[in-house]
Amino acid sequence: MSAFDAVIGGIWLTIILTVVSFAIGVVAGIPLVLARRSSIRTLRMASTFAIDMIRGVPPIVWLFFIYFGIGDQVRQLSTLEAALIGLGVISAAYMAEIYRGGFAAIPNQQWDAGRALGLHPVYSLGFIIAPQVIRTALPAAASYAIGLLKDSSIASTIGVNEILYRASNYAETTEHANVYLIAGLIYIVLSIPLALVSRRVDKRLRARLGA
């Protein structure tokens, strides 16, 4: 089997890891950022603490903690489940910070304007603020997604059969390390459409919002 054939089969798991954990982050980042911006002090502090702690611990330690730690003492998880939970939790913290950057770019007067129009703050958030947050957060979210694609390689350390895991196995059995170059190239190639798609979505959103 050629080195390329050996690693290419891992592409699906790499994509699943990236897409699913990013999706978890996109959704779970919302309550985190709302808590982070809450007027309730305890909620704000708890969210800040959680975000800082999640980002303060290296991804590989998170995966080990979830797979070996929680898996050992609470419920045995599959390697893929553990990797998705771990990368998902990390994404949520990073996405919350990205959303926060988006919120910060919006002048407070927009909230005032919503209130003046008689909108409940929830509606102001949903129809005035959130669309703009999404637009401003998009470029940062896209580059985070590319980072996540690369970080998904860490799932190989707990045994998820993705690109790098296969590359390591191949290198070990054949003693040829060139396979890592091929693996690296695949990661780069995978990140290109992500960059292009994000640029396109960004442009479309801008056009729709008339900016």
Place this chain on the structure above:
Amino acid sequence: MSGLFSQWGQDLPSLLHGLLLSIEVTGASLGIGLPVGFWLALMASSNRRRVSLPTIAVVEVGRGLPALVVLEFVYFGGPNIGVKLAAVAAAIIALAWNTAAYTSEIFRGGFLAVPKGMREAALALGLSDVHTFRHVILPEGLRIALPGLMGWAIVTFQGTSLAFTIGVPELLSHAYEIASVNFLYLDVLSLVGLLYAAIAVPGAWLVRYTERRLGAAPM
């Protein structure tokens, strides 16, 4: 079975040993990677396209590769070309390469963010291109790049945990060794997480503080 966290006192000395190595690897990687990143930034900013384009290509490839792939390539690939590297050396080379690629963009971003008027003012005062760069763009650009570079230092510190995979006896390796004997994974891994966070979280605060201070300072 003993209670959770019961082993922390016993584990700590060994873990601190590993933490020390993690910090040393961080220092060495930054010590090599930052100067290389700086030179790459200068080359990427060059007016000569023959110099700038290949440099930008190298940097983009460097940033596109997952650190773990580079790490395993350096360590397991060495013997293919007749160089058997010690695991620690391989880890430092891989993280330094990563640092060079990423920080070159941080340096370059800093140089580019220096207001155009400063450059024009320096040239108008009769400073040569070289002196303008050396005495105006460089100090201002480095100031702007500082928070980004500090943030990268934290990323590199966290990245040393990847060296576990090639057998460097850093913090995570020590934890894994302890857990493979007493099977209290949750116990020791939570302590390890706290140790990483104990450095990374205050580090992040320091970055935020620096950002605010530099932002407030007159330009």
